[in-house]
Amino acid sequence: MPAKPSFSREIVNLLYNAETNPVESCIQCGTCSSTCPVADFMDHSPRNIIALIRADLRKPVLSSNAFWYCASCYQCTVRCPAGIDIAGMMYGLKRYSMWRDHFKKGLIGADFSRRFARMIVKNGKSFEPALATPYLFHYGLRAFLYDARNALALFVRGRLPFFPKKLKRSAKFRKILNRIIPMGRVA
């Protein structure tokens, strides 16, 4: 019977199914961080995050904004000389922190993910006006005015619907969902 796994082991367990190399094979070359287009906005660069995971520093990893800022462009994964799927790891960290309800406060990432998934399950389609409304004032008045101007321009061109479009044959869509996770009836 194996001993209680460390944090780094937990992350390896989370990514057990990945076909790429485990995070332990990182050589800390920094290619991921230098290639990352959003690294400037992260409090810990991807290279840093991997080092923190390997040092079993759970708290700084989970309270980091890095994986929520990841744009999933996969440049790090493609360029990593050690063959690690770093973007996949970022997704893994999102799942980990959401399943354990442990993430940096004030970030909209987790809340947005849940809201988005709920909307897709309910309507089968994304409806941007309802999706974005709760975060309108999150980034201050200037961002709000910027968003309002964009929304107006989209609306004028008929690109922003007032009412959500429903999926045709939504019952079938729910059946598919229930087949993927055959537990509980989908509302």
Place this chain on the structure above:
Amino acid sequence: MSQETRLLIIDDDPDFVEGIKSILESAGYLVDAAYNPRAGLEALKAKPYDLLLLDIMMGRGAEGIMVARKLRKDPILSQIPVLIITGLREQIAFLFPGQPLHPHLLPVDELVEKPVEPQLLLEKVSALLELAAKRKAEK
């Protein structure tokens, strides 16, 4: 009787595993743990177990369901009773607003939701073991 009863937990949360392991061990069960679905399936094939405690949200998503599906296809492993322990409602509550989770993925299974009451856990475990013993005797 419970002295020789072997249980396996497949759950990726080591803290949760420690918790339920200590509850089950104090009731006299022998408990092993696997922290990812692959290690879990290997453990099931390597040693005979009397009961499996299975988490749902692991790896890339609801991979516990994939484990259950694999068990269902295996003539020997499908005989093992499975207690599904999941925080699924908490994770994706939008799927099941106010409705009960379907308890039957496998021929012999039962479901409890996280957080688990120790007494309820022990009751479900012994009920499942009894049911499995009865099925075996009928054969």
